[in-house]
Amino acid sequence: MKRRIPALLLALLVTQLGALVNPAYACGCGAMVPDGQSRLGVDRETSVVRWDGHSExxxxxxxVRGDAQRAAWIMPVPGRATVELGDGDMFGALRDLTRPERKARYYFWPRDRDWPFSADRDDLVGDAPLRPGDAAVGVVGREQLGDFDVARLTATDPNALKAWLETNGFTLPDRLAAEVQPYVDQRWEYVAVRLAPHHQGTVLRGELDPLKIRFDSDRLVYPMRLSRMAKTPQSLGLYVLADHRMEPASTIGGSAPKVTFAGSVHPKDGPIAELAGGKPVFLTAIDQEFPEPGRIDADHELRATAEDTPYRRAVYHNELLTVGPGIPVWLLTVTAALVALAGACFALVRRRSRSRRRLRLRLREDGAA
Known part of the structure; x- marks a missing residue:
C-alpha cells in the first residue's frame, strides 16, 4: 500500500482507548500505525520546512484512508520542540505558487480532431538540545491539540523511552528501540503523537489537521532514518523555505531527488507570509522516491546550492498553428501552394500555346515563299 513519509516521521505506534494493544501493521509500511486489527494507509504526506539558519x-x-479510529507515531527532533496546530490553507497556497506554467506547443498539420477531420480541439498534456536530566525519560510537556494528543519527551535510554510510551498508551515494535539508539546518542528529543477523533466511532480518513513543530537548529535536517523500517516503497514530498535554493546533501539510499519548483517568493499575507516572517524567501519543492526503504542510511541534511537558479515545470497544451481569426496556417499554405501551382500551370499552357501559334505562322510563311 502506497504511503508518503517525511523524514520527520520516523517510527509509528499504536494506541487503543484506555488500554495497551499489540500493534497491527496493517498498512505494512512502518509509517502510521493504526490500533487493533484496523487498516490505515497514508495516501500522501506533505511537509513544509522553514529554516532561517537558526531555527526550523x-x-x-x-x-489517510482505511477504517482505523485511532493511530500514533513518534518523531525525533534535534532540539527542544514546540507543537501547535498548523494552518491547512498553507498547502493550497503552496500549490498555487508552484503550479506548472501553462504553455502552448504548436503543430502545423491538422490532427484527428482538427478540421477537416473534426471541429473539436484536442488539448494534450506534455512535459513541460537541550540536554535531558538525570531521569531516563523526561516529559517536557503534553498538550491536546484538536484530535492530537501530543507528548514532548527527552530520553537517555531507548528501552526506557519504549517503556514510558507503553505505560502511557503507546505500543512500540521491539525493533524501534535499536533504531532510536543513534538519536539517543546524539541527545535528540521526541514528539509522540496520538491521533484520536473527539467523536467516538469517527474513522481517520481524508486530510487530517496539520501539525506545526518548531525547534532550534543551525543546520537544516530532515530526519528520515527510521523510515528504513517501512515494508513498502516510500515517497517524500517537501517544500523548503530558506534564504537560498536548497538541495539534499545525498540521496541517503533513495532515488535522485527531483526539484519540481525553485524560485523567490514574497507573500504579503497569509500562512506562508507568517511562516516566512514577512520576508522574501526562496522556495524549493523537492520530490524523492525510496523504492527500497531498508537502504535508507541517514537523515536528510539540506544545503544551499551554488546558484539560486529558478525553475518551474511546464504543462503544454498542443494547439494547431493559426493566424488571424483562427485560420489554420496549413490551409493558407496549401491554398497558396495550389494557387501558385495553378498559376505556374496556366503560364506553362499559355507559353506552349504561344509557341505553337508562332510555329504555325512560321510554317505558313515558309509555305507561301
Missing amino acids: QIVMRFT
Whole structure:
C-alpha cells in the first residue's frame, strides 16, 4: 500500500482507548500505525520546512484512508520542540505558487480532431538540545491539540523511552528501540503523537489537521532514518523555505531527488507570509522516491546550492498553428501552394500555346515563299 513519509516521521505506534494493544501493521509500511486489527494507509504526506539558519519549523499534513479510529507515531527532533496546530490553507497556497506554467506547443498539420477531420480541439498534456536530566525519560510537556494528543519527551535510554510510551498508551515494535539508539546518542528529543477523533466511532480518513513543530537548529535536517523500517516503497514530498535554493546533501539510499519548483517568493499575507516572517524567501519543492526503504542510511541534511537558479515545470497544451481569426496556417499554405501551382500551370499552357501559334505562322510563311 502506497504511503508518503517525511523524514520527520520516523517510527509509528499504536494506541487503543484506555488500554495497551499489540500493534497491527496493517498498512505494512512502518509509517502510521493504526490500533487493533484496523487498516490505515497514508495516501500522501506533505511537509513544509522553514529554516532561517537558526531555527526550523515544520508543518505536516497527512491524507489517510482505511477504517482505523485511532493511530500514533513518534518523531525525533534535534532540539527542544514546540507543537501547535498548523494552518491547512498553507498547502493550497503552496500549490498555487508552484503550479506548472501553462504553455502552448504548436503543430502545423491538422490532427484527428482538427478540421477537416473534426471541429473539436484536442488539448494534450506534455512535459513541460537541550540536554535531558538525570531521569531516563523526561516529559517536557503534553498538550491536546484538536484530535492530537501530543507528548514532548527527552530520553537517555531507548528501552526506557519504549517503556514510558507503553505505560502511557503507546505500543512500540521491539525493533524501534535499536533504531532510536543513534538519536539517543546524539541527545535528540521526541514528539509522540496520538491521533484520536473527539467523536467516538469517527474513522481517520481524508486530510487530517496539520501539525506545526518548531525547534532550534543551525543546520537544516530532515530526519528520515527510521523510515528504513517501512515494508513498502516510500515517497517524500517537501517544500523548503530558506534564504537560498536548497538541495539534499545525498540521496541517503533513495532515488535522485527531483526539484519540481525553485524560485523567490514574497507573500504579503497569509500562512506562508507568517511562516516566512514577512520576508522574501526562496522556495524549493523537492520530490524523492525510496523504492527500497531498508537502504535508507541517514537523515536528510539540506544545503544551499551554488546558484539560486529558478525553475518551474511546464504543462503544454498542443494547439494547431493559426493566424488571424483562427485560420489554420496549413490551409493558407496549401491554398497558396495550389494557387501558385495553378498559376505556374496556366503560364506553362499559355507559353506552349504561344509557341505553337508562332510555329504555325512560321510554317505558313515558309509555305507561301
